[in-house]
Amino acid sequence: MTPAAGPPAVAPLAPRSWSPLIIASEYCKGCDLCVAACPKGVLVLDGTAVNRLGYHPVRLTDPAGCTSCAFCARVCPDAVFIVLAAPKGALRR
Amino acid sequence: MTPAAGPPAVAPLAPRSWSPLIIASEYCKGCDLCVAACPKGVLVLDGTAVNRLGYHPVRLTDPAGCTSCAFCARVCPDAVFIVLAAPKGALRR
Amino acid sequence: MSTTPATAVPRVVYRRPELLTERSTHYCPGCGHGVVHRLVAEVLGELGLGPRTIAVAPVGCAVFAYDYLALDFVEAPHGRAPAVATGIRRVRPDAFVLTYQGDGDLAAIGTAEIVHAAARGERITAVFVNNGIYGMTGGQMAPTTLLGQRTTSSPAGREAASAGYPLHITEMLALLPGVAYAARGSLVDPAWIGRTKAFLKRACEAQLEGTGFAIVEVLASCPVGWAMTPRDSLAFLRERMMAEFPPGLLIDRGRSAVSDRPED
Amino acid sequence: MSTTPATAVPRVVYRRPELLTERSTHYCPGCGHGVVHRLVAEVLGELGLGPRTIAVAPVGCAVFAYDYLALDFVEAPHGRAPAVATGIRRVRPDAFVLTYQGDGDLAAIGTAEIVHAAARGERITAVFVNNGIYGMTGGQMAPTTLLGQRTTSSPAGREAASAGYPLHITEMLALLPGVAYAARGSLVDPAWIGRTKAFLKRACEAQLEGTGFAIVEVLASCPVGWAMTPRDSLAFLRERMMAEFPPGLLIDRGRSAVSDRPED
Amino acid sequence: MTKRRRVLMKGNEAIAEAAIRASCDAYFGYPITPQAELFEWMARRMPEEGRVFVQAESELGAINMALGAAATGARVLVSSSGPGISLMGEAMSYLAGSELPVVVVDVMRGGPGLGSIGPSQSDYLLATKGHGHGDYRVPVLAPSSIAEAMELVATAFELAERYRTPVFILADGILGQAMEPVEQRYRDPPRSEAPWAVGGAAGRPPRVVRSLHLEPEALEAHNERLQAKYREIAGGEVRWAGERLDDADLAIVAYGTAARVARTAVARARAEGLRPGLFRPITLWPFPERELAEVASRVRGVLVVELSAGQMLEDVRLAVEGRLPVAFHGRTGGMVPTPDGVIDALRRLEARVRPAWTLPLVEAAALDRRPDPDTFSLFGDDAWRPLETTPRGER
Amino acid sequence: MTKRRRVLMKGNEAIAEAAIRASCDAYFGYPITPQAELFEWMARRMPEEGRVFVQAESELGAINMALGAAATGARVLVSSSGPGISLMGEAMSYLAGSELPVVVVDVMRGGPGLGSIGPSQSDYLLATKGHGHGDYRVPVLAPSSIAEAMELVATAFELAERYRTPVFILADGILGQAMEPVEQRYRDPPRSEAPWAVGGAAGRPPRVVRSLHLEPEALEAHNERLQAKYREIAGGEVRWAGERLDDADLAIVAYGTAARVARTAVARARAEGLRPGLFRPITLWPFPERELAEVASRVRGVLVVELSAGQMLEDVRLAVEGRLPVAFHGRTGGMVPTPDGVIDALRRLEARVRPAWTLPLVEAAALDRRPDPDTFSLFGDDAWRPLETTPRGER
Amino acid sequence: MERSVVFAGFGGQGLLFAGQVLAHAAVIDELEVLWIPSYGPEMRGGTASCTVIVGDEPIGSPVVDRVDVAVAMNPPSVAKFGRQVAPGGLLIANSSLVEEAYGRDDVEELQVPCTALAREAGDDRLVSLIALGALIARRPIVRPAAVRAAIRKVVAARQPDALRADLAAFAVGLRAGREPVRGRAAAPAPDAAR
Amino acid sequence: MERSVVFAGFGGQGLLFAGQVLAHAAVIDELEVLWIPSYGPEMRGGTASCTVIVGDEPIGSPVVDRVDVAVAMNPPSVAKFGRQVAPGGLLIANSSLVEEAYGRDDVEELQVPCTALAREAGDDRLVSLIALGALIARRPIVRPAAVRAAIRKVVAARQPDALRADLAAFAVGLRAGREPVRGRAAAPAPDAAR
Numbered sequence A, B: 001m002t003p004a005a006g007p008p009a010v011a012p013l014a015p016r017s018w019s020p021l022i023i024a025s026e027y028c029k030g031c032d033l034c035v036a037a038c039p040k041g042v043l044v045l046d047g048t049a050v051n052r053l054g055y056h057p058v059r060l061t062d063p064a065g066c067t068s069c070a071f072c073a074r075v076c077p078d079a080v081f082i083v084l085a086a087p088k089g090a091l092r093r
Numbered sequence C, D: 001m002s003t004t005p006a007t008a009v010p011r012v013v014y015r016r017p018e019l020l021t022e023r024s025t026h027y028c029p030g031c032g033h034g035v036v037h038r039l040v041a042e043v044l045g046e047l048g049l050g051p052r053t054i055a056v057a058p059v060g061c062a063v064f065a066y067d068y069l070a071l072d073f074v075e076a077p078h079g080r081a082p083a084v085a086t087g088i089r090r091v092r093p094d095a096f097v098l099t100y101q102g103d104g105d106l107a108a109i110g111t112a113e114i115v116h117a118a119a120r121g122e123r124i125t126a127v128f129v130n131n132g133i134y135g136m137t138g139g140q141m142a143p144t145t146l147l148g149q150r151t152t153s154s155p156a157g158r159e160a161a162s163a164g165y166p167l168h169i170t171e172m173l174a175l176l177p178g179v180a181y182a183a184r185g186s187l188v189d190p191a192w193i194g195r196t197k198a199f200l201k202r203a204c205e206a207q208l209e210g211t212g213f214a215i216v217e218v219l220a221s222c223p224v225g226w227a228m229t230p231r232d233s234l235a236f237l238r239e240r241m242m243a244e245f246p247p248g249l250l251i252d253r254g255r256s257a258v259s260d261r262p263e264d
Numbered sequence E, F: 001m002t003k004r005r006r007v008l009m010k011g012n013e014a015i016a017e018a019a020i021r022a023s024c025d026a027y028f029g030y031p032i033t034p035q036a037e038l039f040e041w042m043a044r045r046m047p048e049e050g051r052v053f054v055q056a057e058s059e060l061g062a063i064n065m066a067l068g069a070a071a072t073g074a075r076v077l078v079s080s081s082g083p084g085i086s087l088m089g090e091a092m093s094y095l096a097g098s099e100l101p102v103v104v105v106d107v108m109r110g111g112p113g114l115g116s117i118g119p120s121q122s123d124y125l126l127a128t129k130g131h132g133h134g135d136y137r138v139p140v141l142a143p144s145s146i147a148e149a150m151e152l153v154a155t156a157f158e159l160a161e162r163y164r165t166p167v168f169i170l171a172d173g174i175l176g177q178a179m180e181p182v183e184q185r186y187r188d189p190p191r192s193e194a195p196w197a198v199g200g201a202a203g204r205p206p207r208v209v210r211s212l213h214l215e216p217e218a219l220e221a222h223n224e225r226l227q228a229k230y231r232e233i234a235g236g237e238v239r240w241a242g243e244r245l246d247d248a249d250l251a252i253v254a255y256g257t258a259a260r261v262a263r264t265a266v267a268r269a270r271a272e273g274l275r276p277g278l279f280r281p282i283t284l285w286p287f288p289e290r291e292l293a294e295v296a297s298r299v300r301g302v303l304v305v306e307l308s309a310g311q312m313l314e315d316v317r318l319a320v321e322g323r324l325p326v327a328f329h330g331r332t333g334g335m336v337p338t339p340d341g342v343i344d345a346l347r348r349l350e351a352r353v354r355p356a357w358t359l360p361l362v363e364a365a366a367l368d369r370r371p372d373p374d375t376f377s378l379f380g381d382d383a384w385r386p387l388e389t390t391p392r393g394e395r
Numbered sequence G, H: 001m002e003r004s005v006v007f008a009g010f011g012g013q014g015l016l017f018a019g020q021v022l023a024h025a026a027v028i029d030e031l032e033v034l035w036i037p038s039y040g041p042e043m044r045g046g047t048a049s050c051t052v053i054v055g056d057e058p059i060g061s062p063v064v065d066r067v068d069v070a071v072a073m074n075p076p077s078v079a080k081f082g083r084q085v086a087p088g089g090l091l092i093a094n095s096s097l098v099e100e101a102y103g104r105d106d107v108e109e110l111q112v113p114c115t116a117l118a119r120e121a122g123d124d125r126l127v128s129l130i131a132l133g134a135l136i137a138r139r140p141i142v143r144p145a146a147v148r149a150a151i152r153k154v155v156a157a158r159q160p161d162a163l164r165a166d167l168a169a170f171a172v173g174l175r176a177g178r179e180p181v182r183g184r185a186a187a188p189a190p191d192a193a194r
């Protein structure tokens, strides 16, 4: 019932360690909708992990392939994603 | 609650004693709607009579002026009228 | 036709229909309910439906309809006539089921029941007497009360800002595919009364054809609720009510063309 | 825009809206309610309405909406959210009043309340999540269930003859002059989700403009109730639900032209 | 009698005006006889005062609008009669569960079903016991004159806000329809703080008004709190009035209109040599159980008079606990007991109770408990039945 | 144990199937937990049998559809839980007033308000006393096993038709949700004639099914007839079961699921040296008042166990009439008393009642009536309150 | 001491109004009073009645077994309330509509052609005020001046135009009550359509 | 004598089903039995549980203070039901998901890598039948043959295709119960999306 503290503040990152998605895996219910929505096919449910809720959470397979289009975030019922746009020159890890 | 016995059966009448309207005055509530609806102006509320319900019932002033159009019967909320069509040669009293 | 001899039985142009009982009604002078009762009695009589009709009485001035119409009747709680009729309909497939409701009953408290009976396409013929007021309880505003109309609960006249707009519920119902027939009549004059009777007849036929739910809204006057003489109430009916609620056929899904002409 | 140096803060394209609490929802995987909650949080956040919103929670799967949206909330009895909201609206003219209802809640038991709140033109923004089923109680038929659709209370598929037709209640409401805005969105894909968000925003603006009642129906999936994977449920949503309930703007009495394009 | 400024007012209108003078913020209602004038008074006066009047689409609408308005901390009135009140059971349970203050006036009429519009007291059990689902109680106030009704409106708002609970005012058709001269004395109780009320979560954590507690442990804890509150109300808010009880050897228990009939009967009966007194509950819940028990310990028999088939009778029996005969005189369906009818019932009771002075109290009570197949046994074949019903001929 | 053909059935489904086998013509319902399976069973099975199933738009719709169907003489079932049942108060009053047979199953859940979906018995007062307006009573049957529920469905139809009255079956979430093996023994009670039923006035005068009687005299006469019927039911239809009461010195009174818990508690308590028996009302109205009074005359104390804050407690107190201590143990909100919890309550009761053999009964009763401020006084400060509530720590 | 009066007749004859005037007059005279109407749908096109109880002490029972005075303005009202008059009481019948005397020996029967007198005075609704005048003439429950003040109070607020006719009607009634006229004047009923 | 078993875990692990199989087996063995599920919206995406009470006499209390056996198929279930096991009772934990032993001295703790074994057998939902096998191996509340008959009865009606796998899973469980394997096999959770 307390208001959301919001996602962790996004700190400046060194170009090399940068990823376009921050995934709050513990919220993920493995519904697969983001996987279906991603035009780049860079999301997958991680069959090897189980989160607190008992689901296989989503995983970004290829940060470099992600265009930050945020389709995944728009379809996600559990608001799992923070999507960042690439700072110029950043390498997607 | 018993089904209506219907109005009194209409018996053959001698031409001279015949009237186009049979008025069940005790049902009349003096609402004036038939008076307003009569295209011939031959109906009037009888200010000299009071029926069981406490109203001045309607009266046909001029049987001969009545065309048996039944407008009065159609508008009457209390189904007060029986309207008869003139048998050939009958005189309206 | 042969020429009638002078001593012949005069032809009956109009007589009190058989399905009306002999009781004098409790309605106020000039009340529209009396006319609608008469039309219902005529139509059911003409279609020979009296002996197999189960009618549902509303809560409203017409609550005593069972005293005046010689039909089997069930009295519904306020607004629930369509639900009661649904129960009857389902267990008595061969009966003719008729509901009779006022505007407060049907369009206020009973909104959910009428909408869903219609949506289900229940084979029911609904007679909806819209007099734009709560007659029974002393003339309060109804959902169909006109803007500006004074009632005991809108003493300054109905204002849209606080009390909203007159509800055209029959138009809403006409949208539903379960509705086979919907029309709006009026008791304003003999011609419209005749047309209204034709609507009622067609609404009964729709049930007999099994095509779905049928409703006839009848614009009627409530002289006492409107605080007018019966004569003046007809003027109000014509000039105000019929302007807001245009009478006529709304939908006939059962037949391609509908006979909408005054009966005679 | 200036070129961003390599060490700059990355631009946030999307983040969890502030009005969503940190709690994980109880919704099933892929449930549409989660998306609608998120859109509501985004829209209210963008309009700065959070601090003055009083929201009304339904009875249905979204009954816990107050656990997920950081807003003042009142929990209404099943179907009565529009009446509860009316009470709030009238005594709190300055508040922003939002209702959130499912299709069973709004279009079945709550039919009378939604119709009359709309007819009165209450300044309320109604979010109507139509998933064509009673999710909370285990997947029974709703008024909006499609013909032929199997549910736990229509095990052979919904048949019009006994269960009637899917109810297009938003179209019915759109007829009412008290309704300032009515639209139907869908959660079928990111584009429609964006459009739906725009509808919601406009529906909130209508309340702020004081033009009347505003409603946005959102076609949403209930994978568990439909007995499908979330992915399959999107196909059903697109092919079946959207065919029966075409999404788009229904009415905008507040503005002559409506911005109906996907948000981006 | 000193010169007083008295105005002739109709009960329904007086209740409505009393609510307005008690700063009622909002009224939600739906027409029904015999409370229509209350509703209509509000329709005219509330807008005049710049307050909220809404004619709801139904009683369900009205009571749920009241729920919404009350959740914001507003002072809210609702009124109806039997059929409409019955429809409010679910929402009353929600109001109790959500702990919202709403005052609901029930101007009772004859039932069951559509019944009649005549005066009645047949919603006693509904109001005091089982209207809606779940374990909850609602304070119930029962005025017996128009002036008292006006005062109890203010009391009802006070109780509602102090204890965060819906409150019933139980009147009947006569009280609603009659006119009596009343002094224009109104009371506007101060408002309680409402730190639970919603209004927009600006600068504070969001608030939720609800009755759902899905975890049984949580719901039980919530119920414990509610029960503790009900105990507090039962401990501190009992109201009743006694008349001529000091030297009475028979006690009539009656409330509302029945109590007025009883008052006349007491006066006449005393003139005829009987010695009745009147015990008049003003709160029906909490019922003045202890107080009545005390009175019962001093008289030889109790006569319950109601415009019902015997509803308060159960609470009287619970209070008296079989220690002395409890007789009943009731009329139903819009009929009202007459003073003479009450006196006849008193005489029948008198004829059956043994003089108290021949036995010490405890023994007398013990004797009375012996099965007496005639009239007073609670364990005879007609155990559940009112101990004495008026013989048919009398009606 | 001989080989029997037993089938594992869920309570909700068994009730539904029992109704079908009892030739139920029509079912009208609306989904609600924890009775959804009953509704769904009917959705599947009724059409299979060529009978009527309608999913109503609401509980108001359902109960009013039932009213219409019953008016034609059909055998009709309706089911719901707390919030939905609360909505049916007006129509129940109409059914009673119109004298229509409808069986209504309430699978009770935690309240008040939305409450929870856990099992509960908190609709006792609603079902037995004050649900709708007006003077009416509804027979209430309370099964405590799935097999008994099946049997009582047939009984309910019988009572409904014999007396032309709605009948409640009061179950709780556990009874609805649990599975037990049951023998496939169904009963199809013969139909009563229904010379009052509507069906079209062919060849006979029209019939009217209604509850309106505008003339007070007529409505009072109607109420007299109803009350006479209720007396007849109260005289002839009381049902209860006793277990190990012959040598008991304490009696537990409990129904439904609470009675099962009590049964286990009785067995365990006897093993531990206490001597309780179980009095289990099966009809809650008419309450087995006389029968309980008789049992009460042979024991030293009574313990009421309920899944509520103390509702049947009132009827027990009315039966016992203060002649011996009545203690209470209840859990609310979906919590269920445990056998150990009941035994603890028994021990507390045992510790407080004086041994019976030291005093003759009348004196003992008289003594017990002396105000005892500790726990058992009905006239102390907490007069209205259950005499013993479970201490918090125990929960 | 309590005195009870029942006013009964057709709707539209102003009976509830006359009862209210009496009640207001009682307040003016600093008496206790209770006014109860018959209410509800039976008013539709039917009869109307109200009861007024006047006393020195706060009124107890609002129902009276027997009335001290019955004012019966049409035949059904005479039939219904004639027998409820207490011995020694007064029955005022509207002889314009009621053909014959009710015929009780133990009560005073007063025949007043109220409708005819009202017609003369120009308005049907005056029927009841005429009857009230007659009543006060025979049973001075309140002072005539109090009635006049009450009429002024009630009528001035609602229909100031009617005030003179109302006061005149009361005066006519007072006179008729003091010098009873026997016999029935033929006069039509009021128009009951409201 | 009564024996009570609680089955608990994620929705989708088939726990209500396993409880029903046990109940049916009890009927086959002519015992008395009562099966109660947890029900309602908490099932949405959460945990599910049911309780089965088996006895020789008709079952009294449907609520049990303590259970004789707890079958806990995920960490929250171990946490919740571990403490409810009666002294001398049995706790079966799904060691595929539950890292460490619950750690009570007074109950028998059995670690079975149910998820891993179910994956091997080809279907996540088999988790519970494996656990049921283990349970029957340690506490022969009903005969294994009765369980097999019950599986045949229940599964044949609903999903005849699944019958073989179900019977096999029960056999695997029986074996695992007879020869407990310690240690946790790493295995993913079932897909809880239904």
Ligand SMILES: Cc1ncc(C[n+]2csc(CCOP(=O)(O)OP(=O)(O)O)c2C)c(N)n1
Residues within 6 Å of the ligand: C059, C060, C061, C062, C078, C101, C102, C103, C104, C105, C106, C129, C131, C133, C134, C135, C136, C137, C142, C222, E030, E031, E032, E033, E059, E083, E084, E087
């Ligand atoms: C539940 C309930 N609420 C209110 C009433 C009171 N009531 C009786 S009739 C009526 C309205 C009647 O209006 P309408 O349906 O328009 O019928 P009319 O009298 O105008 O023909 C109302 C509100 C009632 N009997 N039951």
Ligand SMILES: Cc1ncc(C[n+]2csc(CCOP(=O)(O)OP(=O)(O)O)c2C)c(N)n1
Residues within 6 Å of the ligand: D059, D060, D061, D062, D078, D101, D102, D103, D104, D105, D106, D129, D131, D133, D134, D135, D136, D137, D142, D222, F030, F031, F032, F033, F059, F083, F084, F087
């Ligand atoms: C009066 C009442 N009737 C029934 C219920 C049970 N109930 C809870 S939610 C619900 C329907 C939910 O369906 P919907 O509104 O479509 O919401 P969804 O769960 O699909 O989002 C029902 C019938 C209730 N709580 N109260």
Ligand code: SF4
Residues within 6 Å of the ligand: A020, A021, A037, A038, A039, A040, A041, A042, A043, A060, A065, A066, A067, A068, A069, A070, A071, A072, A073, A083
């Ligand atoms: S932002 Fe777009 S490309 Fe990147 S993972 Fe999400 S959907 Fe795929």
Ligand code: SF4
Residues within 6 Å of the ligand: A027, A028, A029, A030, A031, A032, A033, A034, A035, A057, A058, A075, A076, A077, A078, A079, A080, A081, D030
């Ligand atoms: S849409 Fe959200 S909840 Fe679903 S799999 Fe993707 S991240 Fe997880």
Ligand code: SF4
Residues within 6 Å of the ligand: B020, B021, B037, B038, B039, B040, B041, B042, B043, B060, B065, B066, B067, B068, B069, B070, B071, B072, B073, B083
């Ligand atoms: S039948 Fe026609 S002309 Fe004759 S009285 Fe009637 S309305 Fe007039």
Ligand code: SF4
Residues within 6 Å of the ligand: B027, B028, B029, B030, B031, B032, B033, B034, B035, B057, B058, B075, B076, B077, B078, B079, B080, B081, C030
């Ligand atoms: S319309 Fe009928 S009731 Fe009205 S005045 Fe004419 S006859 Fe009489």
Ligand code: SF4
Residues within 6 Å of the ligand: C026, C027, C028, C029, C030, C031, C032, C033, C061, C131, C135, C136, C221, C222, C223, C224, C225, G044
């Ligand atoms: S109040 Fe209106 S609707 Fe009712 S009877 Fe009178 S005129 Fe007719």
Ligand code: SF4
Residues within 6 Å of the ligand: D026, D027, D028, D029, D030, D031, D032, D033, D061, D131, D135, D136, D221, D222, D223, D224, D225, H044
């Ligand atoms: S049942 Fe349907 S609506 Fe409810 S949470 Fe699950 S998916 Fe969502």
Ligand SMILES: [Mg+2]
Residues within 6 Å of the ligand: C102, C103, C104, C129, C130, C131, C132, C133, C134, C135, C142
């Ligand atoms: Mg109307």
Ligand SMILES: [Mg+2]
Residues within 6 Å of the ligand: D102, D103, D104, D129, D130, D131, D132, D133, D134, D135, D142
């Ligand atoms: Mg839904």
